[in-house]
Amino acid sequence: MTAQAHVFDGIPGPLLEALRSLAKTAQLTVALDFDGVLAPLVDRPNDARSDPKSLQAISDLVLLSGTTVALVSGRSLESLRAVSGSPDGVLLIGSHGAEYDLGDGRAGVALTAEEKRALTELERAITGVASRHPEARVEGKPAGFALHTRGLTPDAAQAAQRDASRTIGATLPGVTHRAGKDVLEFSVVAATKADAMHRLRLHTTATAMLYAGDDVTDEDAFAALEPGDLSVKVGAGATVALHRLHGTAEVAQMLRVLASDRRNHLLGA
Structure with missing residues (x-):
């Protein structure tokens, strides 16, 4: 513009x-x-x-x-x-x-049985990420989870998001990833x-x-x-x-x- x-x-x-x-x-x-x-x-x-x-x-x-x-x-x-x-x-x-x-x-939101199973696996994976990066915050949503890094140092935020992307990408390759301002979101619904x-x-x-x-x-x-x-x-x-x-x-x-x-x-x- x-x-x-x-x-x-x-x-x-x-x-x-x-x-x-x-x-x-x-x-x-x-x-x-x-x-x-x-x-x-x-x-x-x-x-x-x-x-x-x-x-x-x-x-x-x-x-x-x-x-x-x-x-x-x-x-x-x-x-x-x-x-x-x-x-x-x-x-x-x-x-x-x-x-x-x-x-x-x-x-x-109505989830299929397969999406519910994926959501359970996603919760397990992102909980593991949060345990390795305790300053990051996890927000639960009906169809996924968000990893919030606002307030962290740039290095700490990048490390947490990189860990989350790698861990969840390897565990659940079909999950939707969205990057926002100081947040990385994962959803089992591709909306x-x-x-x-x-x-x-x-x-x-x-x-x-x-x-x-x-x-x-x-x-x-x-x-x-x-x-x-x-x-x-x-x-x-x-x-x-x-x-x-x-x-x-x-x-x-x-x-x-x-x-x-x-x-x-x-x-x-």
Whole structure:
């Protein structure tokens, strides 16, 4: 993305124009990653909390007709519910698209017998890795496990992730690996955030979507968007997204602008 010459309240001018256009679509779906987008990154995942200004803007959006908001995270649904503080009406997608709570009474992930056996073996393998690298933290998920190395020295983090990749690759070569910011995830279900975008679009009958994400795993979601959609990369790093914001404070401002533009459009202002 090229440098933007005009920025208003932290929002580049081209993104402001794109938001105004997006606000006029018939069925709008706003999909957001959680960590690094709604909540600043922290060393301990359980300590993460949404920016209150973003939560207020989300609350405003879900009250508008023809408007859906969804959180799409690598976290499990249980973890996402616990830390996000999202208001009623917000859809939740966890474990990179392996878990769904779309408000239809069906939530979670269904594993086959083979996947359950693989999950048991995966737990045994990653527990062994954690015993050799006690500063790393293991997070259990319905379809896999994540090895968190945020807060470790670069050498210690690399050693833990290298050990995990080698050990699990040798034990369970069919397990899906995902590398994120200071985290290495392993899943017995090969779902991605691209899958989440496709399912979300169908579920909400979206005529246009916005997706904002900060990590390499969000690139799948960006790539799954269609013409007329809006992609926003939060933070540094290479991306296929068409727009970029600096951090969570700017995301809150973007959501506030979108909610205002959407409300004005629906009122005919």
